[in-house]
Structures are given as structure tokens and as C-alpha cells.
């Protein structure tokens with residue numbers, strides 16, 4: 502199966518800016534606005550940030566370049582791409598299959614966080630959450646997540662919404678949306694930072710974010726930072742391979758990747774600077790966990806004129822950013838169902854949505870009906886997050902790096918990164934290849950073994 506199906510007509514991204522916008526749209530999402538701040542808060546601040554930065558440069562960036570290069574070369578979904586590029590009877594396609602599993606696990610909890618964002622748009626409009634009193638904002642968040650019906654319905658609304666966009670197709674759906682609204686999100690975050698920096702305890706918040714305390718860095722914290730680096734760049738499970746398959750042949754892969762990484766980092770830092778001064782000023786706990794952003798952001802908006810209106814805008818834009826990321830996650834199973842199982846795109850999309858509505862509900866009900874249902878001591882929400890970010894993505898990263906470093910080889914990689922010699926990226930190609938061949942696999946393996954206490 503598969504070979505002839507790979508030749509199904511594929512629609513690619515239409516312009517160079519479109520490619521950048523869509524790739525950025527995948528990278529920037531709740532990973533930046535929600536996950537990054539709460540993990541940084543829970544893991545001690547600046548020390549975590551530093552490890553995360555190193556992980557992004559040494560591991561995330563090379564794997565992202567590798568994925569896009571492989572995807573563009575094979576012009577196929579991750580499973581077929583590995584099949585096409587690897588020697589006969591070597592099961593590298595399993596990376597693609599594991600990626601599909603990762604996509605479902607991530608989407609299950611991600612769609613619930615997007616559901617909170619959607620619900621917060623409505624709450625922001627009604628004005629009920631605009632307060633600097635932490636008891637008010639905490640109670641509002643808890644009321645939402647502990648209500649099973651609200652959690653479920655919002656999640657299913659999100660899934661329907663995303664499914665609708667996907668049915669419009671790659672170029673129209675993804676490009677059009679991300680292109681227009683990303684700059685606006687950036688501007689609003691900038692405004693939030695300026696407000697936050699005028700708060701009483703701004704200095705304390707900044708010190709938390711920028712003065713490292715290495716005593717908090719344990720092996721499992723390092724693994725979490727590596728997992729976050731993968732998660733934020735959307736790498737380790739085939740999303741970037743799939744997007745790479747839509748890249749044009751004249752696109753500069755390493756430059757695009759570098760820009761995406763830079764912009765992604767900026768958005769995260771802005772989110773951090775917007776949130777931590779407020780955390781300290783209004784007496785929130787930095788380690789509040791997944792609730793952090795939802796309880797803190799309203800407090801910042803309560804400090805400015807037109808705060809309510811701007812807060813509505815903020816959550817709408819967060820929803821847009823999250824939508825771009827979710828679209829890219831869903832693209833992986835949809836394309837696999839389409840190209841490997843012969844389903845039409847609409848059917849593949851529907852199947853994905855239905856599967857997610859089922860699997861995802863276990864995450865939606867994590868704070869209510871299924872509160873006491875735990876595996877390995879974790880709720881389904883935490884378990885799916887842990888398994889995807891701390892196991893599947895890093896493991897995917899290791900194998901993708903090994904594949905490029907030892908199977909695909911320097912010649913193919915160099916041709917991909919220099920566009921067959923058209924670009925002067927020779928040195929970049931060599932450095933990244935060296936990282937992929939030796940550094941990334943070893944580093945991530947050691948971090949995983951230590952972090953999971955297997956060694």
C-alpha cells in the first residue's frame with residue numbers, strides 16, 4: 502500500500518511569506534502563551550529558561566531543519582516519507598506512526614486548553630473575570646474547569662471549528678488566518694508587557710525570570726525543558742515534516758527555521774514579561790500550574806483603561822494562535838488517513854475529529870467527573886501531556902536526528918539545506934549535520950534516561 506497513493510496531487514504553500522507565516526502559526530500557540538509561563542513558574546524561573554534556551558538551540562533547531570528537509574524531499578506524509586527515504590525493510594516509518602500517536606495525545610489536552618481560551622472570550626465579554634483580586638480570578642477558572650458539561654461542550658465546539666477550517670484546505674485555511682492576525686497578537690502582548698512593567702513588584706517578577714537559581718535544576722526539570730523546546734517548535738512528531746512537504750523548492754529552510762525560532766522565542770518572552778510581574782504584585786503562586794495564565798492575565802488587564810475590551814481581544818488572538826497550532830497538529834493524522842488509508846480529505850478530517858472528541862473528553866473531564874481516575878499517579882490530562890512532551894517528542898527527535906545523521910547522510914542533507922547548491926548555506930549545513938549526527942541523539946538520550954530515572 503502507499504506508493505501510488507503518495508502521488509495524489511498535493512497543494513503546497515503558495516508564497517515564501519505564506520510558508521513563513523504558516524510555519525510560525527504552527528510554532529506559536531498555547532505553548533508560548535500558556536505552557537511556557539506555567540512551566541517556567543513551576544520550575545523555578547530563570548534557571549529553567551536558560552536550560553530551555555540551550556535545548557532549543559542544540560536540539561530543537563537542528564531537528565526542525567531536519568524535519569523540514571526530509572518532508573520537502575519526500576513530499577509526503579511522515580509515514581510515507583520515511584518509507585520513501587529509507588533503505589528497504591528498515592522500519593523508520595515507525596517514527597511517523599509514533600508521531601500520529603503523539604498528535605492524538607497532544608490534541609486531546611491541547612483542545613481542552615483551547616476550549617478554556619474560547620470560554621474566556623465569552624467570560625471576558627461578560628466582564629465577570631476582570632479583577633485584580635486573585636480569589637475572584639481563581640474562582641472563575643475553577644468554576645469553568647470543574648464543570649463537566651461546560652468543559653466538554655467547549656472542547657467539542659473547538660473541534661468542530663477547527664475541523665471546519667481544515668475542510669477549506671491547506672493554503673486557504675491555514676495561510677489566510679495566520680498571516681493576518683499574528684502581528685496583532687504580538688502588539689497586544691507588547692502592550693501587556695508595558696503595563697506589567699509598571700506594576701509594584703515588577704522588579705521581583707523580572708528577577709524571577711532572569712536571575713537563575715541553579716539549585717532548582719534537577720534531571721526531570723531538564724527533561725521538561727527539552728520537552729518544551731520540542732513542543733514549542735512543533736518538532737519530534739512529523740508536523741514540521743508535513744509542513745516541509747508543502748515547502749517550495751526555492752525556500753531557504755535554515756533561514757525560515759531561524760526566523761520562526763526567533764519569533765517564537767520573542768512571543769514566549771513577552772508572555773513571560775507580561776505575566777511574572779503581575780504574579781508577584783497580586784500574590785499569585787508562580788507554581789500555580791496550568792491555571793497560571795488564566796488567573797493572572799485578567800489581573801493585568803484590570804489595571805488599564807479599556808481593559809475589558811482589550812482582554813476580549815487578547816483571548817480572541819490567543820484563540821487564533823492556538824488555532825494555527827492545532828491545525829498543524831491535526832494535519833498529521835488527516836494527511837496520513839488521506840494518503841495512507843485512501844480516505845478523502847473531508848472524511849479523514851471527520852474521522853480525526855470524532856476520534857479526538859472521544860479521546861479528548863478524558864482530558865476535558867479531568868477536573869470534574871474523572872478527577873480521581875489516574876494512571877501512573879497522573880490524571881489523563883497530565884498523563885497525555887507527560888507522555889507526549891517528555892517521551893514521544895524527545896524520542897522522535899532522537900530518531901529523526903539519527904535518521905538524517907546516519908541513514909540519509911551529509912550529501913542529501915547538504916543538498917536540501919543549500920537548495921542543490923543555490924544557497925551559500927554550506928557551513929550551516931555542516932554544523933547542523935554534526936549536531937544531528939552526534940550531539941542531539943546523545944544529549945536527548947541522556948536527558949531522557951536521567952529525567953525518567955531509568956539510569
Ligand code: TRP
Nearest residue numbers: 528530531532732733735740826
Ligand atoms: N507548537 C505549538 C505551540 O506552541 C503546539 C504544536 C503544534 C505542537 N504542532 C505541534 C507541539 C507538534 C508538538 C508537536 O502551541
